[in-house]
Amino acid sequence: MNLARPLGLVLALVSAAATAADTVKIGCVAPLTGPQAHLGKDIENGARLAIDEINAARPTLAGKPVRFELVVEDDQADPRTATIVGQKLVDAGVKGVVGHLNSGASIPASKIYSDAGVPQMSPASTAILYTRQGFKTTYRVMANDAQQGKALGGAAVKIGKRVAVVDDRTAYGQGLADEVAKAVVAAGGEVVGREFTTDKSTDFTAILTSLKAKRPDVVVYGGMDPQAAPMVRQMRQLGIKAAFMGGDGMQSTEFIKLAGNVAEGVTGSSPGLPLEKMPGGGAFTQKFNARFGKIQIYAPFAYDAAQVLVAAMRKADSAEPARYLPELAKVSLDGVIGPIAFDAYGDLEDGPVTLYQVKGGQWVPVETVGGK
Amino acid sequence: MDIFLQQLLNGLVLGSLYALVALGYTMVYGILELINFAHGEVVMIGAMVALTVLGVLAGTPLPPAAMLAIAAAVAIPACMATGFTIERVAYRPLRRAPRLAPLITAIGVSIVLQNVAMIVWGRQYVSFPPLIDVHIHEVAGATITNVQIAIVALAALIMAGLLLLVRRTRLGRAMRATAQNREVAELMGVDVNRVISATFVIGSALAAVAGMMVAAYYGLAHYAMGFMLGLKAFTAAVLGGIGNIPGAMLGGLLLGIIESLGAGYIGDLTGGFLGSHYQDIFAFLVLILVLVFRPSGLLGERIADRA
Numbered sequence: 128m129n130l131a132r133p134l135g136l137v138l139a140l141v142s143a144a145a146t147a148a149d150t151v152k153i154g155c156v157a158p159l160t161g162p163q164a165h166l167g168k169d170i171e172n173g174a175r176l177a178i179d180e181i182n183a184a185r186p187t188l189a190g191k192p193v194r195f196e197l198v199v200e201d202d203q204a205d206p207r208t209a210t211i212v213g214q215k216l217v218d219a220g221v222k223g224v225v226g227h228l229n230s231g232a233s234i235p236a237s238k239i240y241s242d243a244g245v246p247q248m249s250p251a252s253t254a255i256l257y258t259r260q261g262f263k264t265t266y267r268v269m270a271n272d273a274q275q276g277k278a279l280g281g282a283a284v285k286i287g288k289r290v291a292v293v294d295d296r297t298a299y300g301q302g303l304a305d306e307v308a309k310a311v312v313a314a315g316g317e318v319v320g321r322e323f324t325t326d327k328s329t330d331f332t333a334i335l336t337s338l339k340a341k342r343p344d345v346v347v348y349g350g351m352d353p354q355a356a357p358m359v360r361q362m363r364q365l366g367i368k369a370a371f372m373g374g375d376g377m378q379s380t381e382f383i384k385l386a387g388n389v390a391e392g393v394t395g396s397s398p399g400l401p402l403e404k405m406p407g408g409g410a411f412t413q414k415f416n417a418r419f420g421k422i423q424i425y426a427p428f429a430y431d432a433a434q435v436l437v438a439a440m441r442k443a444d445s446a447e448p449a450r451y452l453p454e455l456a457k458v459s460l461d462g463v464i465g466p467i468a469f470d471a472y473g474d475l476e477d478g479p480v481t482l483y484q485v486k487g488g489q490w491v492p493v494e495t496v497g498g499k
Numbered sequence: 500m501d502i503f504l505q506q507l508l509n510g511l512v513l514g515s516l517y518a519l520v521a522l523g524y525t526m527v528y529g530i531l532e533l534i535n536f537a538h539g540e541v542v543m544i545g546a547m548v549a550l551t552v553l554g555v556l557a558g559t560p561l562p563p564a565a566m567l568a569i570a571a572a573v574a575i576p577a578c579m580a581t582g583f584t585i586e587r588v589a590y591r592p593l594r595r596a597p598r599l600a601p602l603i604t605a606i607g608v609s610i611v612l613q614n615v616a617m618i619v620w621g622r623q624y625v626s627f628p629p630l631i632d633v634h635i636h637e638v639a640g641a642t643i644t645n646v647q648i649a650i651v652a653l654a655a656l657i658m659a660g661l662l663l664l665v666r667r668t669r670l671g672r673a674m675r676a677t678a679q680n681r682e683v684a685e686l687m688g689v690d691v692n693r694v695i696s697a698t699f700v701i702g703s704a705l706a707a708v709a710g711m712m713v714a715a716y717y718g719l720a721h722y723a724m725g726f727m728l729g730l731k732a733f734t735a736a737v738l739g740g741i742g743n744i745p746g747a748m749l750g751g752l753l754l755g756i757i758e759s760l761g762a763g764y765i766g767d768l769t770g771g772f773l774g775s776h777y778q779d780i781f782a783f784l785v786l787i788l789v790l791v792f793r794p795s796g797l798l799g800e801r802i803a804d805r806a
Contacts, residue, residue: 162622296776322766323776327727329717332509333762334775340502353624357717365505366635366642385719387629 149193151446153178153433154216154245156226156236157425158204165423167228170250171199172419173429174225181437189444195437202232209236217243222446223436225429230254230299237265244448246455248436250428253375253398255302258472264448266455266469268432268462270398270478270497272299275374276306278480278496279347279396283307284316286370287344291320293334293358295350300326303374304349311347319343324358326351331358335365343369351376356385363389370394378483378490390485394493399428400465400479401492407463431462501640506763507756508638512647512716514755515654519709520732521739521747522661523702529678529742530698532598536605537585539729540612541578541703545710546720547616549574550625563630567711575707581612582703583696591692609726616722624719631715650712657708658748661701665744670697678742727779734786740796749797757781 155174157167178197186193198219200212209232216224217239224240224247227233233252240247241262249257249267253275258265283290290311294304308318319341322334335358338346346362346369348355355377362371371393378395386393402408402422411427419426439458443451459468468476479497483490520542527535549570556566589608593601634645665671676684677694685691713728714720731754739750762778789796 321774323774325776325779327723328778329713329719329724330513330778332513333506333759333778336502336505336509336759337763337766337775339505353719353721356624356626357719360718364633364635364642364644364647366637381623385624385626387626387718 149188149191150196151188151193151440152196152198152219152221153436154198154200154219154221154224154226155429155433156200156202156209156212156216156224157228157251157429158232159199159201161203163204163228166251166425167201167204169423169426170226170228170429171197172415173250173426174433176415176418176426177430177433177437181434186437186441188440188446193446197433202227202229202236204229204232206231206235209233210239212236213239217245221245222440222448223248225250225432225436227252228425230257233257233265234260237262240264244452246436246439246448246452248432250432251425254299255306256298258474263452266435266473268428268435268464268467268475270480271474272303272374273306274474274478274497275396275398275480276303277310277313278482279303279372279374279394280307280310280316281314281496282394282396282482282494283345283347283370283372284311284314288316289319289342289344290316291322291338291341291343291346291369292318293322293324293331293338293346293348293350295326295328295354296323297326297350299374299376300349300351302349303376304347307347307349324350324354326354328354329357331361332365335362335367339365339367343367345370345372347371348373348377352379352382352385356382356390359386359393360389372396380490383485383488383490390488393485395483395485395490396480397483398478398480400495401481402427404481404492404495405464406461411463427463431464431467434462435460435467502763504639505641506759508641508643508647509763510756510759511752512650512755513759514735514752515651516709516713516716516728516751517732517735517755518748518751519654519657519705519712520728521735521751522658522744523706524729524733524736525739525741525744525747526674526698526702528736529744530674530695531590531594531601532742533590533601534605534733535585535590535699535702536602536729536733537589537608537612538702538706539725539727539732540609540616541581541585541706541725542710542713542728543616543720543722543725544581544612545574545578545703545707546714546724547620547625547710547722548577549707549711550627550714550720551620553628553630557628566630571708571711574711575704578703578707578710579700582699582706586696586699591695609729613722613726620722622722624721627714627718627720646716650716653708653712657705661705662744664701670694674698731782734782737796738785738789740798743796743798746796746798753797754782754785757785 157170159167178195202209213236228251230252233249241264246264253272294300320338359371375397378397383390439451439455440446442454470476477497482494484493523538552570552573589604673689673694735750735754736747739746758781761781762775
């Protein structure tokens with residue numbers, strides 16, 4: 128305690144010297160360690176590219192020159208760490224946050240940002256709940272699971288009217304499956320079977336056998352790849368010829384690896400456009416590759432997330448969240464990922480969802496649903 | 500009707516796997532009155548070692564059958580060594596301790612093995628290479644694959660072999676004697692330590708085979724796969740009468756069928772109130788019912804037969 132005060136004073140002096148040209152801090156938070164570190168780094172790099180480009184153009188707010196600074200934190204894809212680093216960002220005085228990656232991190236941290244009035248722009252979280260908590264600060268530049276469920280349900284009915292829906296009873300799986308079921312009915316199809324499993328099961332023969340009796344044309348699964356792969360294998364072994372579909376939890380290379388030869392023809396959806404279909408995709412890829420190397424998934428989304436925050440600040444001519452938050456709600460601009468505008472919840476208006484199909488052991492984009 | 504038959508077949512395959520693992524629990528319990536909770540993890544190690552070997556062999560021009568044989572030839576001794584080590588390190592020093600002590604070490608060993616496997620093989624699911632050509636056979640409207648037939652047949656063969664071993668050989672007689680009364684068996688010249696080691700080694704060999712079957716059937720393996728499987732197999736052993744070898748086989752098959760029929764029909768029978776994700780509760784419902792109404796299991800803890 129004795130040391131803290133003089134030390135704080137020195138720090139304050141140092142930072143005061145550095146902030147001669149007004150500094151606006153933007154937080155960026157994602158898992159930078161652990162199994163998803165490569166995806167988290169992708170987000171950091173995307174946001175950094177945006178901030179550096181903005182700074183290079185010598186931006187001004189309210190007639191004064193400003194410099195944007197990216198403050199990066201690691202949430203380890205962990206809900207508890209997410210709240211800790213979220214608080215750290217707020218304490219550091221960030222004016223906006225790009226993050227988090229996982230819905231499970233975005234949701235608990237969103238309360239902290241909301242309490243501090245700091246806008247949060249997630250480049251990756253798709254859970255519907257994230258923007259439905261009644262907070263004014265939650266936004267995302269990614270399609271959500273409702274939009275994904277709608278795309279999957281619509282595509283399922285195009286294959287056949289009799290659809291069976293299975294989910295793993297997790298927040299993600301159940302949320303997605305419920306949206307699929309709604310969309311199937313809305314598109315004129317019929318949900319002939321609704322079965323459940325857990326996110327730790329490997330044996331699905333019992334539920335698949337009951338589904339077989341209901342003669343579905345399509346089976347849609349809300350869950351992750353370790354269940355989807357044995358599920359489709361057991362379906363084929365039971366002689367069920369129905370098509371198999373699922374969300375982004377199974378639209379992974381891991382799924383193809385685990386399912387092997389039965390993966391062929393399976394449809395998986397993923398929010399957002401494939402990189403090569405993004406309006407700004409080509410130019411962005413060139414810029415990004417030159418500086419950071421290969422894009423994983425989220426870099427263009429994180430880039431746009433940072434751009435959108437700054438665009439709203441410019442419109443309001445202020446970096447104060449209370450001033451620029453209303454402008455954020457009215458944003459309408461063309462990003463790398465496509466046109467960006469938000470609905471009343473802070474979700475991407477008409478967020479695009481891409482359907483992929485496994486062809487020759489690869490996910491091949493076949494159709495994009497939504498988007499403008 | 501064909502759906503009912505299909506559920507029975509599903510249950511039969513699942514039950515054969517449970518039975519094979521349940522034997523490991525029941526043999527150890529018969530001799531030591533110890534519940535070896537680490538047994539499920541031995542199954543997992545069998546699966547993981549076999550998949551690692553198959554991964555190494557993947558590029559070679561060997562026929563698939565030879566690859567599987569080599570994988571088994573590595574996985575079975577690896578599990579035997581694991582079982583032997585577990586007994587020597589974690590159970591033998593506690594043999595004269597209160598019964599609760601080895602039970603707690605057993606849980607400890609289970610956690611240690613899971614974590615070691617996580618460090619060695621990682622957190623991801625490991626996939627089974629596409630070596631086996633799966634053929635689907637139609638039986639009265641139900642389907643069964645060659646893999647499923649092989650699992651049921653192989654499990655039946657192994658169980659028959661085990662019964663012969665216990666009932667007809669010198670080692671089997673020593674095992675039965677040790678199970679009946681360890682002190683007296685020792686007085687009669689039975690090397691009790693050797694018999695107990697042999698029990699662990701044989702149980703672990705069965706676990707290795709079960710692990711390979713599970714990996715081949717579901718197409719994947721995971722460091723935590725042994726935990727639930729172990730609990731189910733333990734339930735099967737209790738259902739049949741723990742310590743009783745034919746009881747473990749019967750218990751395994753019954754449990755598989757109960758689970759299959761339960762999960763298959765619960766949704767329709769309760770009008771959607773309870774869904775099929777309650778599949779796992781059937782096993783434990785059975786465990787509770789057996790413990791309350793017939794603690795000695797269906798076939799009882801027949802002393803003369805336990806080994």
